[in-house]
Amino acid sequence: MEALRGDTTSPSPRHDPDPILVAASAGDRESVRDAIKRGEFDDLRSAAYNKTWYISERYCRIGDSVDSFEPVLHDLWYIYYQGGCYLSYESAEHDKLVLDVLRTKGRGPLMRPAPSGCGVDIARTPVGALWNGLPFFVTDMTDFWVNDCAKMEVNQRLNFASFLAKLASTRLDKDRLCQIALLVFRETFETERPLHIPDDTGESPGRIMHDLSISALLPAACAWIREAGYNIILLSDVSWNDCSSSIGQGGNTFLKSELGQRASAGFSPWRWMYWLKRLHEIVKEAEQADEKYLAEQATEAIEIMLGHVEERNSGILRVYEAAGGGLRQDKAFLGLEKLIKGDESSE
Template identity: 50%
Template sequence: MQKLRDSLLSCSPKGLDDIKATDEILHDQEDVRRCIARGELEEVRGAAFFNRTWIVTERYCDNGDGVDSLVGYVHNIWYSYYQLSRHTSHDTAEHNSLVLDLIRIQGQGPLTRPVRGDYGIDIARTVEGTLWNDLPFLVTDMTEFWLNDSASMAGSQRLNYASFLAKLASTRVSKDRLCQIALILFRDLFETRQQVYPFGEPDNESPQRSHKDLQAQHLMPSVHEWTKEAGKNIFLLSEVSWNDCPSTIAHGGPLFIESEFGRQHSAGFTPWRWMFWLKRLHEFREEAKRVQEKGVEELCNDTIRRMLSETKTRNSEILRAYVSGGEWLQREKYLRCLQKIADGEDSDEGEVFEDDEDKSKSS
C-alpha cells in the first residue's frame, strides 16, 4: 500500500501494475533475445507488430485497463524492433519493412475508448504522449539502447541499428527527436580527440568495450549511414538551430566547445556545429590517406559530398553563417569549398579539396 501511495503522489503518478512492470519487461526482453538467437526473427516481428499492439488495444478499449498497466507492453514492442534492426542487414527489404511497421503503428491514430458518463472519450495518454500516434517511449528507449549497447556491438550490428534509426528519423516521427541520437554519435566521433589509426582488428562484438574505447573506424560507418539516410533532416535541423532534447544530449563535445565554432553556439544542431563536422570530416580524410585506411577515406569522401550537396541545392542558412562568420572562418582551409559554393562555382567537391590542398602546399 505504501508503494502505491508513493507512486500516486509522485510527479508522474503511476498505477500499481506499473510498479511490477520492471521484472516483466526484463523477462520479455530475455524471451526476445532467445528467439533472435534461434533465428526466429519473423516470429519476434509478428509478436511485436500484431500480438503486443493488439493486447494494448484490447485491454485499454475492451477491458477498461489503465494505460499505466500497459506501458510494459509498449516498451517490449520497441525492444523487439531494436533487436530486430540490429540483427537484420541494413541493405535489405526486410530492414526497410521494420521502419514501415512503426509508421503503421503510428498510423493507428490515438487510442480511445468511450467514457462511462454521457459525454466525451478517454484517450490513452502517457507521460511521453498518446498511444499510438505519438509513439511514446520510442525515442527514450532507442536512445538508451544506443547509449548502453552501441559500443559493445559488432560493427555490422552497429551499422544495422544506426541505419534503422536514420531511416526512421527521416520520416520525422516523434517530431524529429530521434535525431538526438545522431547528435550523440556525431559528438563521439567529431567532437572528441579522435584520430584514424591503422585498424587491423575485426570489429567484433565486445561486451567489455565502452564508448571511450571506440575509434573513428568504429563510428564512421554509422555517421555515413545517418548522412545517407537522414542527411536532409540533419541539415534542416542545423539550419534552424534545433535543440529539442535533454541538455545532457544536446551539449557539444570538448573539442567543439574549445573551438571558435563552439563559442558561437554549443548545443543542439546549429550551422556552426554542422561546419565543424564538415571540417573534421576533411581532417579524418587526410588522416585516413596517411595511414592507408581506404575504407574510412571513401566514407569521408561520400559523407562530405552529401553534406555539400544539401548546401548547393538550398538557400542555405549555413552558407550565410559561413559568409558572415568573419576572417577566422575564411581562413579555415577545409571550409573553402563553402566559399566556392557561395561564389556560385559549380565544382565537384573533390576538385575543390584538391585545389585547396595544392594552394596550401604552394604558400
C-alpha cells in the same frame, strides 16, 4: 473526428504497472534475443504486432489503465531495437521494420468511451498518446544507444543507426529522434580518439565508449548523414536544441574550437561546419594511414553534406559567407566557398 472533440484531456492519476507484466519482461526480452540467434527475424514482426494488439485490447476492451501495461510498450520498442540492430540496413526486411513503426503511429489515437458516457478517453502517457505519439519510443531508443552502442559490433551499430536515421527522416516525434544523431556525432567528430584500434569491430559486452576508434564509429555517423542529412540541415538552420543538456552539449574538441565558441549545444550552422571540417581531417588521416575504405566513407559523407546544402540553399551558406576572416581561408570549407561563388556568378 467528431468523437475526438469530446476527448477527456485532463491527466489521469498514475497507477502502478501490472506486477505480472513487470516480472515477465526480462524473459520476454530474452526470447527476442533467442529468436534473433536462431535467425527467426520474421517472428519479430509477428511478436511486435501481437504486442500492439495486446495493448489495444487491454485499453479498449478490458478497460485497463495505460500504466498497467506500460512494460509491454517498452518491450515492444525493444523488439524494434533488436531488429534494427541485427537486420542488415540494406535489406528489405530492415525497411519493413521501419514501415511497421510508422504504421503503428498511423493507427492514430487509441480510444474508448469515457466512463461518464460523454465523449471518449484517449490512451495517454506522460510523454504522449497511443498510438500516434509513439510514447517512450524516442527515450527508449536513446537509452538503447547510450547503454549498448559501445558493446555492439560495427555492423550492428551501423544497422541500428540506419534504422534510427530512416525513422528520423520522417520527422518522427517533432524531430526528437535526431537527438541521437547529436550523440553519434559528438562521439565520432568531437571527441579525441585514434583512427583505428585493433579488435574494436566485434561485439564486446565489457567495452565502453572510450575504447572505440573513429573507424568503429564513422559508419554509424555516415548512416545518419546518408539517411537523414536533409533533416540535419533543417535543424542546423534553425539551431534546434529541443533535448536535454547532457545530449545536446558539444564534445571537448568542438567546444575548444573557434566554431564551438559560437554555438556550444544542439544543432547549428557552426556545429554542422565543424562536422564537415572533421570529415576532411579524417579523410586526410585515413589516406596517410592507407585506410582507403575509411577515407572513401568520409569523402562520400562530405559530398552528401555539400549536396544537401546546395539543393536546399541552406542558411548555412549565408552564415559561412558572413563569417569572413580566417574561416573562409580554411581549405576544409573550399566546397562551401565554391557554392557561394557559384551563386554569385549566376546572379
